[in-house]
Amino acid sequence: MTTPQQPAGDDAGSGARKNRLSREVVLAAALKLVDDEGLEALTMRRLGQALHRDPMGLYRYAANRAALLDGVTELVLDELAIFGDDPDWQGQLRRIAHDLRLLALRHPNVVPLLVTRPLSTPLGLRPLGTLRPLEQILGLLIDAGFAASDALHVYRAYYGFLYGHILNELQEFIVDPDENEALLRLGLHRLPSKEFPRLRALAHQLADYDGATELDEGITILLSGLSAHLAAPLIKSG
């Protein structure tokens, strides 16, 4: 076997000199960097250093930094599994919502990319991994009996709410739940009480935010509303 792949040792520690590089390896390293140290830590030089390679060599696997960012978002979105053939479309949508939420909590630093990267590329030209969820959910809905254009509307409302919720939750997310309330109170205390009476009064409720149930209730509302307004197939159980 003279293939260039040499699984002598993974890049644990400082060894791992010269394994063959690949796009996947590069993107995985980039994602790790972002997860560990934030978006602005992802520079060509830092990434090259993490891979024990010359920074310039990375341009073979991503045309430029923007393409690298796109690659990272695609990689993260690939973690989301969608089963397009589930007849229980409501249950499926609910599960996907929770999965996406967990994914966002696993990679909070990537969320800005998730929501803003698509803004700079017209829909048809996005990385395929980004479009796959759209296609699969459309399939889910159409198979469930929605007209194609209605499926599009449902998808928009659904994903719109989903992304909005994720942004909301990450805004209120603070790492240490003990420190959370203290920090919040501290921060809120700064607000002039004349101008922000209700916000200050809500400090406690703000402190114990439960994203999962908040999301779930939102989805419930949305689904019931959709069913009513779109004359959808009301498959509730079997």
Place this chain on the structure above:
Amino acid sequence: MTTPQQPAGDDAGSGARKNRLSREVVLAAALKLVDDEGLEALTMRRLGQALHRDPMGLYRYAANRAALLDGVTELVLDELAIFGDDPDWQGQLRRIAHDLRLLALRHPNVVPLLVTRPLSTPLGLRPLGTLRPLEQILGLLIDAGFAASDALHVYRAYYGFLYGHILNELQEFIVDPDENEALLRLGLHRLPSKEFPRLRALAHQLADYDGATELDEGITILLSGLSAHLAAPLIKSG
């Protein structure tokens, strides 16, 4: 001549030489720069040049570039008027939604800031202008009879959906509506038809997206769902 800079004569070319600078002026110039040329055009040097000032002088009005970005988002959000004393809370929420949508369309390049900047600052420490809508909408809901904590839930669902919709719409937004369909078709044509049959079939519907009614219907669904689930005061007319 003794001093190279003489304020006596107006600068040849672009006027407006030496008016006193202020935070508002700086932020307004920054916003204009972002609106005209995009986010990455907003550098200290470019901004200084737009104001005919030394870039370093700007640090008097914004501690650093991040603070400047925060200032821009605050400035944009200030364009949103909320009347906290309207008894028709549903109508008010609907109007705000449309206003925010129009605001986003007026400043598409600022939207990434709108949705990501709060992620880097804990709630209590944000610029006050950013928190004002929250406070006012809470007031609106509480005055309408919601319990404080329910008001918070409603706010979250509402703003979540709203931000999600804006992101959705801006993604599909292409400047020239004639070019729109062409570009879309072109882009979609690139997609492998085996993998993306429904997306490709929906090209036409994607092309004539109507954000306003899409948003309006979403709000309707949300409000009806909320009313049902939260035992809200069902003030429909007067």
Place this chain on the structure above:
DNA sequence: CCGGGAACGTCTACATTGTAGATATTAGGC
């Protein structure tokens, strides 16, 4: 009128970034 202090403005300098382009190194075919 002045003269001193504070606010404001400008210049230079430096570390870091993305990336073009030249150069070195390696692999495979004869």
Place this chain on the structure above:
DNA sequence: GCCTAATATCTACAATGTAGACGTTCCCGG
């Protein structure tokens, strides 16, 4: 062995944010 093409690395450059030193202007109490 050598020749060509791919691949890896180095050097270089323009642009960025921003610290720190230096000038200039303004105001206010004497």
